[in-house]
Structures are given as structure tokens and as C-alpha cells.
Amino acid sequence: MGLMVHKYGGTSVGSIERIKEVAKKIAEARDEGNDVVAVVSAMAGETDKLISLASEITDLPDEREMDLLMSSGERVTAALAAIALQTMGYPARSFTGRQVGIQTDDAHTRARITHIDAEPIRKTLEEGKVVVVAGFQGISSNQNVTTFGRGGSDTTAVALAAALKADLCIIYTDVEGVFSADPNTVSNARKLDKVSYDEMLEMASLGAKVLHNRAVEFAKKYDVPLLVKSTFKEGSGTLVTNEDESMEKVVVSGVTCDKKQAKLTIALVPDKPGIAGKIFGQIANAGVVVDMIIQNVSTAGITDISFTVPGGDVSKVEGEVKKIAEEIGAGGVTINESIAKVSIVGVGMQSHSGVAAQMFQTLAEENINIQMISTSEIKVSCVIDSKYSELAVRALHESFKIGEDD
Amino acid sequence: MGLMVHKYGGTSVGSIERIKEVAKKIAEARDEGNDVVAVVSAMAGETDKLISLASEITDLPDEREMDLLMSSGERVTAALAAIALQTMGYPARSFTGRQVGIQTDDAHTRARITHIDAEPIRKTLEEGKVVVVAGFQGISSNQNVTTFGRGGSDTTAVALAAALKADLCIIYTDVEGVFSADPNTVSNARKLDKVSYDEMLEMASLGAKVLHNRAVEFAKKYDVPLLVKSTFKEGSGTLVTNEDESMEKVVVSGVTCDKKQAKLTIALVPDKPGIAGKIFGQIANAGVVVDMIIQNVSTAGITDISFTVPGGDVSKVEGEVKKIAEEIGAGGVTINESIAKVSIVGVGMQSHSGVAAQMFQTLAEENINIQMISTSEIKVSCVIDSKYSELAVRALHESFKIGEDD
Numbered sequence: 001m002g003l004m005v006h007k008y009g010g011t012s013v014g015s016i017e018r019i020k021e022v023a024k025k026i027a028e029a030r031d032e033g034n035d036v037v038a039v040v041s042a043m044a045g046e047t048d049k050l051i052s053l054a055s056e057i058t059d060l061p062d063e064r065e066m067d068l069l070m071s072s073g074e075r076v077t078a079a080l081a082a083i084a085l086q087t088m089g090y091p092a093r094s095f096t097g098r099q100v101g102i103q104t105d106d107a108h109t110r111a112r113i114t115h116i117d118a119e120p121i122r123k124t125l126e127e128g129k130v131v132v133v134a135g136f137q138g139i140s141s142n143q144n145v146t147t148f149g150r151g152g153s154d155t156t157a158v159a160l161a162a163a164l165k166a167d168l169c170i171i172y173t174d175v176e177g178v179f180s181a182d183p184n185t186v187s188n189a190r191k192l193d194k195v196s197y198d199e200m201l202e203m204a205s206l207g208a209k210v211l212h213n214r215a216v217e218f219a220k221k222y223d224v225p226l227l228v229k230s231t232f233k234e235g236s237g238t239l240v241t242n243e244d245e246s247m248e249k250v251v252v253s254g255v256t257c258d259k260k261q262a263k264l265t266i267a268l269v270p271d272k273p274g275i276a277g278k279i280f281g282q283i284a285n286a287g288v289v290v291d292m293i294i295q296n297v298s299t300a301g302i303t304d305i306s307f308t309v310p311g312g313d314v315s316k317v318e319g320e321v322k323k324i325a326e327e328i329g330a331g332g333v334t335i336n337e338s339i340a341k342v343s344i345v346g347v348g349m350q351s352h353s354g355v356a357a358q359m360f361q362t363l364a365e366e367n368i369n370i371q372m373i374s375t376s377e378i379k380v381s382c383v384i385d386s387k388y389s390e391l392a393v394r395a396l397h398e399s400f401k402i403g404e405d406d
Numbered sequence: 407m408g409l410m411v412h413k414y415g416g417t418s419v420g421s422i423e424r425i426k427e428v429a430k431k432i433a434e435a436r437d438e439g440n441d442v443v444a445v446v447s448a449m450a451g452e453t454d455k456l457i458s459l460a461s462e463i464t465d466l467p468d469e470r471e472m473d474l475l476m477s478s479g480e481r482v483t484a485a486l487a488a489i490a491l492q493t494m495g496y497p498a499r500s501f502t503g504r505q506v507g508i509q510t511d512d513a514h515t516r517a518r519i520t521h522i523d524a525e526p527i528r529k530t531l532e533e534g535k536v537v538v539v540a541g542f543q544g545i546s547s548n549q550n551v552t553t554f555g556r557g558g559s560d561t562t563a564v565a566l567a568a569a570l571k572a573d574l575c576i577i578y579t580d581v582e583g584v585f586s587a588d589p590n591t592v593s594n595a596r597k598l599d600k601v602s603y604d605e606m607l608e609m610a611s612l613g614a615k616v617l618h619n620r621a622v623e624f625a626k627k628y629d630v631p632l633l634v635k636s637t638f639k640e641g642s643g644t645l646v647t648n649e650d651e652s653m654e655k656v657v658v659s660g661v662t663c664d665k666k667q668a669k670l671t672i673a674l675v676p677d678k679p680g681i682a683g684k685i686f687g688q689i690a691n692a693g694v695v696v697d698m699i700i701q702n703v704s705t706a707g708i709t710d711i712s713f714t715v716p717g718g719d720v721s722k723v724e725g726e727v728k729k730i731a732e733e734i735g736a737g738g739v740t741i742n743e744s745i746a747k748v749s750i751v752g753v754g755m756q757s758h759s760g761v762a763a764q765m766f767q768t769l770a771e772e773n774i775n776i777q778m779i780s781t782s783e784i785k786v787s788c789v790i791d792s793k794y795s796e797l798a799v800r801a802l803h804e805s806f807k808i809g810e811d812d
Contacts, residue, residue, distance in 0.1 A: 016462040053486055056422040060581040065492070068500050069485035072478035079475035080459055086471070087464040094474050096506075099549060143505060 002167035003125070004029055007039040007135065007157035013077050023084035025172070026130055030090055037164065039135040040081050042073025059315065063108035063284065067137075067147045070109075071097070074134035079382040082132045092130040097137035097145070102156065104138035104146045110287065111138060111146035113155070116163035116230065131359035133160065151212030158215040162222035167391045171211060172231040177238035178203065179211050180402040181255040185390045190401035192253060193236065196243040199233065199253050200226075202345040202379040217239065233404050243347055245270035249386040251348035251355060252400040257389050258341045261291060262314045263371070264321060265306040268331030275328055276305065282320050288313040292341075292374045292383065306372060308383065311337055339371065340389035343381040344396055354378045362399040368392055408437055408573035409531070413445040413541065413563035417580040418637035419483050420450035424500065428637065429490035430579070432536055436496055443537040443570065445701060448479025448489050465721060469514035473543075473553045476504070476515075480540035480559065488538045491505040498536040501526065502556040503551070505572030506537075508544035510552045516693065517544060517552035518560070522569040539566065543663040557618030564621040566626035572600065574628050577617060580639040583608065583644030584616050586808045587661040591796045594809035599642065601659060602649040606632075608785040609662050649753055657754035657761060658806040663795050664747045667697060668720045669777070670727060671712040681734055682711065688726050698747075698789065699778045712778060714789065717743055745777065746795035749787040750802055762786045768805040774798055 006029070008022050022038070029036050049260075050069050053063045078094040081236075085092035101117030121131050128343065135153025140146050152173060153179050154171060161169035176191055183189040195203070197220035204213035210228055219226045219240065229237025231302070269275060276295065283290055293307040314335060325333050349355045359380050363370060372383035384392055397403055412435070414428050421791035428444070435442050456475050460467045484500040507523030527537050541559025546552050554561050556660040560577060567575035582597055583604065603626035610619035614791050616634055625632045635643025645732070658789065675681060682701065689696055699713040714725060728739050748769075755761045764773060769776060774797070780787035790798055803809055 016459055050482060052481075053422055054489055057426065057486065057490050061489045062492050065485040065488045065500055068481055069489075072481050075474055075478050076456060076459075079471040080463065082471045083467045083475075084463050086468050092468070094471055096474070096551070107658065147721055335700070 003035045003037070003164055005037045005039065005157050005164070005166045005169040006159040007153055007169070007171045008041065008081075008231060009153065009171075010041040010044040010047070011174050012172050013040050014080065014116045016080070018231075019077070019080050021086050022081060022172075023088055023090075023230070026081075026085060027090050028228045030130060035288065036132060037121060037125070039133045039153055039160065040074060040077040041135050041153040043077055043344055044074035045261075046076070052096065057070075061127065062146055067108045067111075067145050070147050070154050071134070071137040074136050078134040080131045082130075085130050085132070090130055091128060092132055093124050094122075094132045094134070096134050096259070097156070098139040100131075100133050102138035102159070104148075105139055105146070106140045106142070106146070107287070108144070108146055108148045111140065113138060113148075116145050116159060117162075118163045118216075121160070121164060121363050130399045148214070151215070154215035155218060156211035158218040158222075158224055158226065159213045161216060166224065168227060169219070170227045170229060170237075171215075172229060173210060174231065175210060176230045176233055176235045177228050178240070178254070180253065181393050182257065185257070185393045185396045186255070186403065189397065190402060190404045194239045194241065194296070195253060196347050197240060198378055199347055202343065203254055203256050205224070215395040236244070242348050244290055251352045252344045252346040252402055253348075254345050254402065255393050255396045256343045256345065256402070257393050258343075259287055259339075259386050259389060260311045261308040261339060261383075262305055262311045262313075262337040264317070264340050265304055265334045265336070265381065266321065266325050266330050266332075267334065268302050268306050269305050269325075271301050271303045278328070279305065279321070279324055282324060286313075286316050286320060288317050291297050292372050292381070294372050308339070308341070308372070325340060338386045339383050339384050340386040340392075341381050342389060342392045342396065343379050344400060345379045347378050349378050349380075358399060360395060362395050363392055366391055366395050371379060409441045409443070409565050409570060410444045411445065411570070411572045412577040413559055413575070413577045414447065414637060415431040415545045415559065415577075415579050416447045416450035416453070416485075418578050419446055419487065422486070422639075425483070425486050426490050428578075429487060429496075431637070432491060433494055433496050436536060441531045442710065442808040443531070443539060443566055443572070444487065445539045445541045445559055445566065446480060446483040446727035447559040448523070452479035452482070462795070470550055473514045473517075473551050476553050477540070477543040477551045482544050484538045488536075491536050491538070496536055497534055498538055499530050500532075500538045500540070502540050503543035503562070504508050506539050506607050508565070510544035510554075512550070512552070513545045513693070514550070514552055516555040518566050519544060519554075522565060524569040526655055526668040527566070527570060540724065546806070554620070557621070560618035561624060563633065564628075564630055567630045568624060568746055572630065574633060574664060575625070576633045576635060576643075577621075578635060579616060580637065581616060581634075582636045582641045583634050583641055584646070584660070586659060587799050587803045588663065588672065591799045592661070592803045592809065595803065596808060596810045598644050598659060600645045600650075602645065602753050603646060604649065604784055605659050605751050605753055606646045608633055608749065609660055610784065617646070625748075626708040657758045658752040658808055659754075660751050661799050661802045661806070662749045662751065663799050664749075665745075665792050665795060666717045667710055667745060667747055667789075668717045668741060668743040669714050669716040669789065670723070671710060671740045671742070672727065672731050672736050672738075673710050673740065675709050675731075677707050677709045684702075684734070685711065685727070685730055686713075688730060689715070689723050690718075692722050692726060694723050698778050698787070700778050714745070714747070714778070742757050744792045745789050746792040746798075747787050747789050748795060748798045748802065749785050751785040753784050755784050755786075764805060765802060768801050769798055772797055772801050
């Protein structure tokens with residue numbers, strides 16, 4: 001008994017039948033004596049459909065307009081879910097991002113939450129109603145609709161859980177939890193019962209599609225216990241929470257793979273102070289997040305700079321990067337979109353040496369060339385040719401012995 | 407040169423290609439030196455799709471939730487139209503009902519506008535931008551999204567034209583103007599160059615689908631010149647404006663037909679004071695608008711009461727009416743959904759006698775039985791069996807000689 005935030009993704013609300021199932025799940029939680037705030041995504045495919053309408057007009061639509069466009073899908077689901085609950089006899093009330101008091105900054109299509117006024121929700125819960133919230137959206141200080149980027153409904157759920165000091169935030173999705181690797185690639189991938197926020201954060205940002213990484217950041221910052229479980233199958237799911245001792249026994253918790261990055265290389269860059277600042281300053285101005293950056297050791301005052309950006313952002317930066325390359329007298333820009341970033345993640349790495357070496361060796365044994373490397377305290381990532389990605393994931397999963405016993 | 411409000415209906419914005427055409431029309435008006443506020447409907451079929459989703463859950467969805475649901479279609483079109491204009495190099499900005507400052511009462515699904523704050527639009531026009539407004543919606547004093555009922559985008563357009571004191575409000579639609587009868591029924595129906603607000607009002611409320619009647623009321627009240635014309639074909643359209651002398655020459659301007667009404671009859675009602683008040687009070691509480699009411703002369707303290715309501719509202723009132731009939735000891739309730747209301751409209755009627763008689767005689771000559779009659783200063787309506795509706799319209803159109811010369 002307590003206050004729960006549920007979040008239902010696009011597949012979970014993909015049809016009226018499924019919305020009715022979701023209403024039943026919420027009703028069960030109510031029957032058990034819980035207050036429920038349910039955050040819903042757009043029905044599966046709806047957001048893509050809206051984006052494709054805009055792309056029939058232009059490749060670079062205005063982002064303020066895109067936010068108004070894209071925010072409509074979640075509103076539809078919220079209204080339908082509230083109607084489904086009411087029809088079952090459970091008082092419910094839908095809220096848009098604005099009505100629920102989610103204030104954001106002005107960064108359209110990737111807005112960040114600046115403040116949540118929890119009062120409207122609290123008041124509605126006190127009236128004995130289920131609160132159904134349109135995910136993925138908020139409102140800026142100048143009253144424009146903003147959205148949080150793909151997967152933003154996770155962020156809505158966790159942010160509301162934090163603001164309401166909810167006892168639990170359940171992310172209902174189409175998988176049974178967080179796995180040690182993609183079960184489609186690795187047959188003996190293991191469902192993890194528990195992962196730390198930090199591990200989840202690395203996994204999310206490295207391509208595990210279960211949770212949006214900003215949501216995990218939020219959960220970590222405000223200590224919101226997150227439970228990831230399936231909407232469709234019974235099961236205990238995966239609890240994402242603070243690190244505890246039992247976690248340290250495992251060195252590597254999971255292997256992830258992200259094929260949605262592209263690598264840009266600027267060749268023959270004069271190695272002068274300020275050049276990198278210029279390049280990445282311009283890219284930041286275009287609102288594109290650069291992931292890995294590598295600058296080779298300079299030879300005779302000339303170097304190469306490689307970096308990765310989300311594949312979908314290549315068109316936003318390509319022209320700018322080529323212009324800069326010309327301005328600074330560099331040799332040219334090459335773009336490689338067929339790369340994959342394969343990573344191993346685990347809090348146990350902090351107290352174990354040789355983990356990175358074992359990863360490099362495992363890839364070498366499979367004759368997979370490593371193009372870029374990046375490390376943090378709890379992960380090691382390698383950029384490789386995307387055609388080897390499944391092979392690499394399977395080899396690493398085997399090498400670090402994180403699968404279930406066959 | 408001046409300030410124009412354009413309104414584009416669902417068919418006019420039914421695809422991306424058509425939205426681009428609409429953007430071209432707006433751009434032309436800009437090029438001619440006009441400031442333009444464009445009100446857009448949902449893409450054809452979208453609102454029906456949303457309503458049908460809700461109807462898969464329940465027949466009687468909550469109206470607050472329906473408003474959130476239904477308001478999303480217009481938002482999508484507004485964003486897309488703004489993007490189309492921007493892509494053509496015309497600065498534009500979308501506004502939702504809330505952002506445009508359209509305040510309404512709390513009557514969900516049929517809200518009335520209480521106040522418009524024209525400042526956000528004025529400011530945006532002064533910046534040289536086209537203002538694109540999501541039609542059909544506003545916001546109530548307690549911050550809920552409200553909608554204006556079917557055809558409500560017309561109301562948005564006229565209300566904005568009034569608030570902005572626009573020089574002209576053009577309703578772009580899929581027909582070339584207002585006709586003396588439905589051209590699908592009457593082959594020599596004439597396009598009217600000019601009609602008065604009052605005639606248009608009667609025609610709109612009597613089933614002519616060109617303009618939403620609340621929009622015409624608004625236009626009349628605030629003296630907004632309305633031009634109805636085709637989005638797809640060139641042509642002068644129909645100007646809806648104040649009565650002028652040239653109009654009086656014609657006795658009957660048009661014949662209309664409304665098949666979307668249903669007739670309810672309560673038989674053997676005890677003829678006591680307060681009974682009618684009780685019946686229609688309850689129906690009003692259900693938010694249903696009663697059109698015609700007829701009470702027969704009482705025989706031995708017993709009478710019949712017949713009335714018409716919109717066909718789609720029968721399910722809302724049926725149970726209530728049957729309950730009342732039982733309570734007051736009436737004989738039973740019969741419902742007839744296959745009726746049609748055929749009407750003749752014209753300002754000239756005010757100074758001509760015998761118009762109603764000619765109508766009844768014309769119908770009698772075709773052996774069409776008249777079930778109910780209602781009259782106003784500028785129209786006569788008869789409820790008949792719906793199977794005779796086309797025949798009746800053609801006969802009346804011929805009888806009053808309002809067609810084009812063959």
C-alpha cells in the first residue's frame with residue numbers, strides 16, 4: 001500500500017484492447033489499496049506517423065512546431081486510458097504535461113524539466129481518483145509545449161515519482177526486465193533481478209533499450225526505486241536501485257550494443273589550440289550530443305579527430321563540420337554510419353583489474369578490429385564495424401561468464 | 407490589404423499535399439500585403455477516428471476526456487501548416503486554443519467562448535508572421551481543454567475575426583459557396599452571391615452543411631463579413647453579410663434538408679401544468695438540444711408530446727424520457743429516426759404572405775405527409791418521412807422558382 005507511479009510504453013497501449021488491459025492493471029493496484037499515477041506513451045507507431053508527416057514537408061522542421069505536433073499522441077492515450085478506467089468504475093482524470101505542472105526549459109524536442117508542481121496530482125489522488133498523465137511533454141516558461149525526446153515518458157514517470165515521493169515507480173514495457181545482453185542476440189542472456197542506477201545508466205546510454213537514460217539519472221538523483229517489468233507476462237522484473245554489496249560479486253553485469261551512432265573523422269587537422277573547441281562548439285550549437293571523441297597523437301603538427309554522434313543527427317552536423325574542416329585547412333571529412341558501439345558494464349569493475357584487457361583480447365580472438373575505445377569506472381566501450389556486432393556481444397557475454405547456466 | 411482570417415476545413419487539409427496547397431494560398435494573401443490568421447481543422451477523418459477509438463471502450467465517454475482526445479487533431483494540422491509555411495520562407499507560428507487566448511465556459515464538447523485575448527496574435531502579426539491556429543478548441547477557467555462541437559473551427563475563425571476586427575473572414579471549404587439547395591439533389595441549384603446573416607443562420611441550423619450556425623451567429627453579432635469559397639476551385643464564393651435591399655427581391659433564397667434529427671413522441675400524457683417543464687428540463691440537463699416541440703390539443707385531459715433531437719443524442723435521452731413517461735403515467739415513448747426536416751428560407755418572406763401555404767400545398771401535391779411544422783420570420787420547416795426528402799427539396803425548389811435558368 002502506498003503511492004505508485006506506473007509507466008506504460010507505446011506497445012503496452014498499442015490498441016484499445018491493450019489500453020483496457022492497462023486499465024485492469026491499474027485497477028488491480030487500486031484494489032490493493034495503492035494510489036496510482038499512470039504515465040502513458042503514444043500508441044505504438046503514432047509518434048513515428050506524426051514525424052513522417054512533417055518529413056513529407058521538410059527535412060528540418062521547426063522544433064517548436066514539432067513539439068506541438070508530437071505531443072498530441074500521448075494526449076490521445078491519456079484520454080482513452082482515463083475513459084477505460086471510468087468505464088470500469090474507477091474514477092480517473094487525465095492530465096497533460098501542462099496540467100500536471102511539468103515546467104521545462106525552452107530546448108524544444110529535448111527539453112529538461114525545471115520544476116514540477118505536485119499539487120494538482122496530490123489533490124486529485126486525495127479525491128480518490130487515478131491520475132493518468134500524458135507522458136513525454138511539459139510546458140516552457142513562455143507557455144509553449146515542449147517534449148523530452150524519444151523515450152521521454154520514462155522521464156515523466158520518474159520525475160513525477162520523485163516529485164510525489166512515490167514508494168515505487170514501475171516501468172511497464174514489452175520485455176520482462178533488464179537482461180545481461182539482448183536475448184535476441186545471446187540465447188542464454190540472463191534476466192537481472194537487480195541492477196544499480198549506475199549500471200543501468202551505462203546500459204541505457206549504451207543501447208539497452210529498456211529505459212531512457214535521463215529517467216535513470218533522475219531516479220538516481222532522487223533515489224526513486226524503479227521496477228522494470230512486462231505489461232504482458234507475469235514476473236518479478238528487474239529492480240533498479242542503489243548499489244548494494246551483493247552486486248559486487250559480479251564483475252560484468254551486462255553487454256550492450258548501440259548501432260545507432262555514426263562516426264565522423266576530420267583528417268589532417270592542424271594541431272593548434274582552439275581547433276577542437278571550435279569544432280565541438282559548433283556541433284553543440286546545433287544541439288547535437290557528441291558521444292566519443294578521439295584525437296590521434298599529432299605527427300608533424302597534423303592530427304585526425306574522430307567522434308560519434310547519433311546516426312539521426314548526421315544531417316544536422318555534416319554541412320557545419322565540412323565547412324569548419326575547410327576553414328581550418330583540414331584534409332576532409334569522412335562519415336561512417338555502419339559502426340556499432342559494444343560495451344561491457346558492471347559496478348564490480350571498480351575493484352577488478354584487467355577487465356578492459358580481457359575485452360580487447362576477446363574481440364581480437366574473433367578478428368574484430370577496434371576503431372575507438374572509451375572507458376568509465378564501470379564500463380568499457382569499443383566502436384567496431386557494425387557487421388561484427390552480434391558476434392562481439394556473444395563472445396563477450398561468453399568470455400565474462402554472465403549467462404544463465406545452459 | 408488588411409487583416410484576414412482564413413479557415414480551412416478537414417478536406418482542405420486532408421493530406422500533406424493539400425496542406426502545402428493551403429500554405430500557398432496563405433502565402434498569396436501575404437504577398438498581396440495582408441496579415442493572415444489561418445484557422446485549421448483536423449485532417450479529414452482524424453476526429454472520427456479518435457471518436458471511434460473512444461467508442462470501442464464505451465458509448466458514454468466522459469466529456470472532459472473526449473475534449474482532450476478530440477482536440478489533438480487540430481493541433482497536428484496547425485503544426486504541419488506552420489512548418490509548410492516556414493519551409494516556403496514565410497515566417498509562421500502555430501497556436502493552440504489556449505495559446506491564442508480563447509477562454510470558454512466549462513461545457514465540455516460544446517463549450518462557448520467567453521473571452522478572447524487578442525494580444526498574442528497581434529504581437530505575432532506585428533513580427534511579420536502568419537498566425538496558424540488550431541481550430542475547434544479553447545480552455546476553460548479551470549484550465550481544461552474544451553471543444554466547440556462539430557464544425558467548431560468555423561466558430562474559432564469568426565470569433566478571432568471579431569476579436570481582431572478583421573477586414574474579412576474567408577471560410578475555405580470543399581464547395582464553391584452557399585447554394586439555393588443541395589446541388590446533389592437539385593440539378594439546377596443556384597450558387598448565391600450574397601446571403602444575409604439571418605438566412606445563413608436558418609440554412610446552417612436547418613442542415614446546410616456549409617457553415618456552422620454558431621459561427622454565423624458570431625459573425626452577425628460582431629458584424630464580421632464572411633466569404634465562403636472553395637479551397638480547390640477559383641470562384642467568387644458567397645458573401646454572408648448584413649441584409650441589403652437587393653435581397654428583398656427574392657422571397658425564398660434556399661431550400662434545405664436535415665436528416666440528422668430523430669423524433670420522440672410521448673403518448674397519452676396527462677395534460678397537467680409542469681409536465682412539459684419536467685420533460686424538457688431533464689433533457690436539457692443531459693446537455694441535449696431539442697429542436698422542434700409539438701403538443702397536440704388536449705382531449706379529455708390527455709395529450710401527445712412530440713419533439714426532435716439530434717439523431718446522435720437519442721441514446722443520451724432515451725432512458726430518461728422513458729423513465730419520465732413512466733413516472734407521469736404516460737402511455738409510452740416511440741422513437742422515429744427516419745425523419746427529415748425540409749425548410750425554405752428567405753428574408754423576403756417577412757413581407758410576403760402565403761409562403762407557408764404554398765409550401766404545404768407543394769408537399770401535398772407530391773402526397774408527402776407533414777408530421778410537424780415550425781416557422782420563424784424567415785423560414786418554414788416541415789418534418790416529413792425521410793424517404794421523401796429529396797423529392798420534397800426538388801419540388802419546393804421548383805415551386806419557388808429559385809433555380810438557375812435551364
